Amino acid sequence: xxxxxxxxEPPYTVLAVDDDESxxxxxxxxxxxxxxxxxxxxxxNGRAALETLRGDDVxxxxxxxxxxxxxxxxxxxxxxxxxxxxxxxxIVLSGxxxxxxxxxxxxxxxxxxxxxxxxxxxxxxxxxxxxxxxxELRQSWPERSDVPTEVGE
Amino acid sequence: xxxxxxxxxxxxxxxxSVASGFSPALLGxxxxxxxxxxxxxxxxxxxxxxxxxxxxxxxxTTGALTLGKSVREYRADxxxxxxxxxxxxxxxxxxSQDDPDWEAWVTELSGFERRVAADLVLxxxxxxxxxxxxxxxxxxxxxxxxxxxxxxxxxxxHFDRLRALxxxxxxxxxxxxxQVRDQIDDRRSEREAAAQLLxxxxxxxxxxxxxxxxxxxxPMTVYGLDGLHALIGDDPAPVLTFxxxxxxxxxxxxxxxxxxxxxxxxxxxxxxxxxxxxxLENQDPLIRERACRVLGSYGWHPEVREALEGxxxxxxxxxxxxxxxxxxxxxxxxxxxxxxEWGDETARRVxxxxxxxxxxxxxxxxxxxxxxxxRPQSIAELKAEGTFSPADRSWADIRHVIATxxxxxx
Numbered sequence: 349x350x351x352x353x354x355x356x357e358p359p360y361t362v363l364a365v366d367d368d369e370s371x372x373x374x375x376x377x378x379x380x381x382x383x384x385x386x387x388x389x390x391x392x393n394g395r396a397a398l399e400t401l402r403g404d405d406v407x408x409x410x411x412x413x414x415x416x417x418x419x420x421x422x423x424x425x426x427x428x429x430x431x432x433x434x435x436x437x438x439i440v441l442s443g444x445x446x447x448x449x450x451x452x453x454x455x456x457x458x459x460x461x462x463x464x465x466x467x468x469x470x471x472x473x474x475x476x477x478x479x480x481x482x483x484e485l486r487q488s489w490p491e492r493s494d495v496p497t498e499v500g501e
Numbered sequence: 502x503x504x505x506x507x508x509x510x511x512x513x514x515x516x517x518s519v520a521s522g523f524s525p526a527l528l529g530x531x532x533x534x535x536x537x538x539x540x541x542x543x544x545x546x547x548x549x550x551x552x553x554x555x556x557x558x559x560x561x562t563t564g565a566l567t568l569g570k571s572v573r574e575y576r577a578d579x580x581x582x583x584x585x586x587x588x589x590x591x592x593x594x595x596x597s598q599d600d601p602d603w604e605a606w607v608t609e610l611s612g613f614e615r616r617v618a619a620d621l622v623l624x625x626x627x628x629x630x631x632x633x634x635x636x637x638x639x640x641x642x643x644x645x646x647x648x649x650x651x652x653x654x655x656x657x658x659h660f661d662r663l664r665a666l667x668x669x670x671x672x673x674x675x676x677x678x679x680q681v682r683d684q685i686d687d688r689r690s691e692r693e694a695a696a697q698l699l700x701x702x703x704x705x706x707x708x709x710x711x712x713x714x715x716x717x718x719x720p721m722t723v724y725g726l727d728g729l730h731a732l733i734g735d736d737p738a739p740v741l742t743f744x745x746x747x748x749x750x751x752x753x754x755x756x757x758x759x760x761x762x763x764x765x766x767x768x769x770x771x772x773x774x775x776x777x778x779x780x781l782e783n784q785d786p787l788i789r790e791r792a793c794r795v796l797g798s799y800g801w802h803p804e805v806r807e808a809l810e811g812x813x814x815x816x817x818x819x820x821x822x823x824x825x826x827x828x829x830x831x832x833x834x835x836x837x838x839x840x841x842e843w844g845d846e847t848a849r850r851v852x853x854x855x856x857x858x859x860x861x862x863x864x865x866x867x868x869x870x871x872x873x874x875x876r877p878q879s880i881a882e883l884k885a886e887g888t889f890s891p892a893d894r895s896w897a898d899i900r901h902v903i904a905t906x907x908x909x910x911x
Contacts (some may be wrong), residue, residue: 370624377593467631 394420573727800843843870
């Protein structure tokens with residue numbers, strides 16, 4: 349479990365979780381080669397993603413999470429991410445964008461929902477915006493001494 | 502039976518054995534009568550031996566050919582994967598540039614590399630939107646995917662046509678809908694692939710032919726249902742018109758069409774509702790249930806309200822009563838859901854009356870949910886308002902179920 353005091357700053361580490369290899373490789377290519385400031389790790393299902401988040405090898409800042417995956421789907425993964433207290437920005441990438449699905453994703457803690465097929469440029473813009481907001485929010489935490497936090501765990 | 506022994510001994514006995522049909526042989530001191538190889542049982546044994554040898558030879562040859570084919574395929578796969586790994590970054594790098602200059606790049610590729618590049622382009626077109634997709638469309642044009650697919654559709658076999666329809670769909674090619682219909686055969690797979698292609702065309706004729714391909718013939722697969730969703734888009738009016746004016750070739754197809762219509766939202770204009778209203782009377786309870794789900798969205802439609810509630814002098818009001826007293830609980834549950842969606846005074850009244858007689862637990866939960874949403878006051882509050890009626894008591898009695906039961910239709 350990661351503490352919430354860690355700051356977010358470039359280069360951002362993004363975990364791309366999708367069972368479709370084409371999408372994983374596209375995200376790696378685009379975020380690492382076409383724009384600056386990202387390092388991309390990949391996982392092909394929710395279980396592997398959680399293992400990466402639990403490990404000490406990488407500090408993940410954001411997760412791009414597919415919903416329909418074998419072994420452990422995106423919703424269950426999102427639920428576990430919140431349950432285990434991983435301090436990451438989660439953006440859901442899904443081929444299905446029904447009202448119910450979007451609401452469920454936001455309910456479980458996703459900060460954004462992007463429909464597939466997607467524009468890598470728009471996705472990157474949304475990713476940067478969410479990371480910047482999260483960084484700003486975390487910077488303001490020490491000043492808000494009245495708000496109980498998990499800092500110091 | 503074949504006995505082993507020295508070839509010399511066997512040959513010595515062979516000549517004298519022809520007359521008797523058996524040849525004696527010595528095995529470990531025992532003399533055995535061996536069958537003569539040319540007459541009677543001997544002939545049968547010879548045939549069996551040669552059949553065995555022949556079968557073995559066929560098995561060995563087949564095994565060798567299969568192994569050879571596997572090795573060739575493995576090598577081809579490896580070559581394809583290596584080429585993919587080499588070409589994919591190049592395609593993605595160029596598609597991020599304002600001027601990818603595909604024509605020049607494509608001329609440098611071998612025939613094999615072009616085929617691999619075509620697969621990669623089609624794969625990425627499936628997942629991309631925006632400027633990168635536009636640039637990949639240009640690469641698809643440079644690779645002649647459109648022209649090759651049209652040629653395959655014109656003169657290829659079944660699998661060539663399926664692939665061609667898929668390619669034309671991925672590259673979002675504009676096609677002549679009547680021509681596409683004439684080029685495919687009657688197999689469900691081709692009809693569904695063609696419907697996916699026609700769903701991308703913007704003209705009404707394409708929608709009409711697409712519906713004809715899907716709603717006639719064999720029942721739809723999941724791919725066909727997806728195609729019907731794509732054809733409908735955000736306006737189910739053409740499907741309602743088609744179902745009212747044309748023949749849907751089976752009850753299974755009718756049921757599938759209603760399933761898609763139930764999720765398609767509200768139609769534009771004033772399409773005929775006859776097909777859905779008729780479905781309420783269908784023998785198949787699944788069709789009646791699905792028709793209720795469709796009508797949940799259409800409570801505003803005057804034809805629907807008139808048909809279900811009854812205009813002056815009409816007996817159609819019996820239809821609503823028929824639905825909420827249907828012998829199948831799933832149909833009644835769907836009817837309560839429909840009334841919940843309507844959410845007006847008539848719906849509330851029918852729901853309250855139904856609560857008094859409903860016996861199925863799932864259906865009672867649906868009524869309770871609907872009434873909870875539309876009339877959340879307690880009995881005491883209703884009495885204070887002066888709006889309490891005896892029918893309200895029955896649903897209030899099952900109100901406690903709401904908190905513990907899942908929504909039966911979700």
